[in-house]
Amino acid sequence: MKNLHITFILFFILSLSQIQAQVVISKPTLGFTQACASPSFNEYNVTFTFSPNTSLLSSNQFVLELSDATGDFTNATTIYTSAQGEITESPATITFAFPETVSGEAYKVKVKSTAPEASSTSSVSFAAYFKIQDTPFSINNLISKGVFCAGGSYLLTIDNPGNSNNDSPLQYSSLNFNWHKVLTETTSVIVHTGLTYEVTEAGTYFAETNYGTCTSNSYSNRVSINESVSGNSSEITSSLGNPYCASDGETTLSAISANAYQWYKEGELIEGAINQIYKTNKSGLYTVDIDLGTCSTSASIDLDTMTFTSDLNVEDEFALSDGEAVIVNISTNADLPVFQWFLNEVLITGETSSQLTVNQTGNYRAVVTQTNGCETSATHQFYVSEPFPSVENIPNIISPNGDGINDTWVIPKNYVSGSNAEVTIMTSQGKVVLRTNNYLNNWPEESIVFTSINPVYYYVIKTENNQTKKGSITVLK
Template sequence: MKCRRPPTIFKAYQFLFLLLFLLAVNSLHAQFTINKPSLGFTKICANSTFNSFEVSFSFNPAGSLSASNQFILELSDGVGNFSTPIALSFTEKPNSATLSSRTFVFAVPITTGGENFRIRVRSTAPVATSPSSNAFAAYYKLQDTQFSINNFNQNATYCRGGSYVLTIDNPGTGTNDSPLKYPSLTFKWFKEPSLVPIATTPSLTVTAPGRYYVETNYGTCTSDSYSNRVIVSEASNTAAIVTSSKGNPFCPSEGPTTLSTQAGNTYQWFLNDVAIVGATSQNYNTTTAGNYTVRVDFGGCTFTGAINLVNVPFTSSLNVTGTTIIKEGETKQIVATTSANNPTFEWFLNGTLIPSATTNTFNATQEGNYSLTITQTTGCISKKEFPFEIRFPFVDPNVVLIPNIISPNNDGINDTWIIPQQYISGTNTSVVVLNARGEMVLNTTNYQNNWPEEQLDFKSVNPIYYYIITTQDNTIKKGSITVIR
């Protein structure tokens, strides 16, 4: 009779065999692992002048690499998928290798563009693959300069019920670097003020008025690859717009200015209501001032724009206007600012030339009626005159009452707080002025009827101040002062 092994013992052997097998497999796999790569950046914004980034990783056990081992650095697609990984070109960072870690310096391909790339590391001896890194945005900016749409024309018009097509210029004029020269690029169109893209194509069909522009899609990377803005209008609601390239007024001696209107189908320019022969383009160059009009056919509707083109030589200004009040013995520096070419300056006091004053600044110390004549000596030769007045504070010996209203508007009337002579300089009278918050704005025993010396705050319509006058014999006067414009 044969002796059979009990079933329970047989099952115990099976379980022991399976356990030993699993431990052996785990031991085999535990021999070498590559840990999750650590990124030396938060996002990749590469271009032709900068394309160098670092990634580090560790592995264990230390010193277990075969002499024939090769590391492979792989990049996912823009959504983190490794179904068709991209092998990255890299070098090992000098003096960074240890028995259990490496740091690689790599570059991304010029076709890179997306918000959720990942990196992983593979080894060949022993064979292992790391977990994928954290996700990151990565873009190679093939084109990173401003480009043009609508031939840099800032206005466009379409007829009611129609549309207008805005297109990225290719190649565009001058040094315009059109992003259409780079087929891998994508785009985002915007209608201001919204920051939500309305299209991603190289052109945009506009059916609603607004201000439009497009930028190259570099995601979260900052970029200079964007277009000029174009204001698109519906012709049924607006006339044609005319602009002058050299402004209006303009200077004919500097050469012609270019009159431009928005893009249409056909054009006809007029000067003082007379058609200009041959002026049938979107732009018209001229050095002649006058009333210009243009008739633009937008395809089914026609509108007219106009500009009264005038020539004026230059712009100038002074830091004073009208009447300026200064104390006797005080100096007021008058400064002229001008865009005139090679200007000359002539200063006059009461109609008499001041020979020594020949620069754009003049220190006025006397009362009187002044004027400055600025002459442009080259280009548009012409003159401009700027009159102004300097006055000392008015002291009326006949004032017997303390006024409660002043109007500091430099009109020479009631500009400062004029009080009776028994309280002003030389009487050793204390004069204190407080604002509505109780803050002291004046405290003197030598008052010269010159408050306020600086411009007051008109946040309220007519601010109110309070005064306290204390004479040498301790007589006190109190009241309010209302400041009006």
């Protein structure tokens, strides 16, 4: 009987300690109405009460759990855990961050303790989204118009990959998108949800990253889609704009999405240009024939490369006598131009104006650079030679022995460079060794191999007015 009494007392003491070790946690109070987190802001508060605080063991930790997007805690996510014994006073407020995967309108949280084990009821539901991308992006390669054939469709897609010019949301696999059809300038209606949208009805459309009730700055450009019949025209866009700076490299011309293409420049077919895009750094009128399947269309763009004009006041080649000088001038409409002059590919130091006094022979090059706005350059070349020797008759003997006398076949000025006369020289066997409309009194330029006899060549000179001169040239040692 005594043993039974002792057992009862021990059972009573144990039961009393268990009752005293219980703790009650209140329903969490949210410090927010919805969570619109982002890489730059992700700090939120939850407040709860518990009692009695004397029931908490020194090893106790409070844990904050997050449900799924429907409020279900079956696979709850732990988003906060306090240190052991850290929270001992009620009420308590904890600060936490949402995971980047949150995306929904009906999340809930609950608070649990570990020593003793207890759990609150779940909080009120709330919307939570992590706006991992929250800047404008592009669709349809920024082409503002699209065309589909009657009974067909036009596929709108989000541009990818992301770069400095396009923060594509497709870089983030967790995101989904709403496609809108524009009703008025300020209103639209969601017509589709997904990565792409196949348009079957004419209208203006855009995409927006689905952040639910959170304000979103992640939206696309607008694209106007029309139903087409053969002969309707569409649009070509330039990736660098129009006009664009050619010194930035090639621009990409883009047509609407279609089955097949053929590009033209100034009406001339561009061989091999049969894709949706065509890259170029040349100005001009570009057109493209577009096959849409059951109908066709075309598009054009008058591309301006923001070039400037510049001209020299001298011919590409001219002669200069000893002691003579010519002022070469560059006229240009370049904005804040810079000038450089070269002689025989060597920079002429100190010459930085639009004029150069030329007083010696050689190959000259002038470079004009526009330095304001679009920085681009233009190059001009000209050659200055000595005057042609003045002879009255066509010689029939030369002696190319390097003594400086009669080394080349020198003919009258009305047959040399600038006269447009055609000069032909042949061997005695009829092999043509020279034919030119720009003879420079410089034949032979290479050594002639002599045998036991002096070789004989024959010439034919045809003038611009169809006069012909014929004869022979004997080459002496």
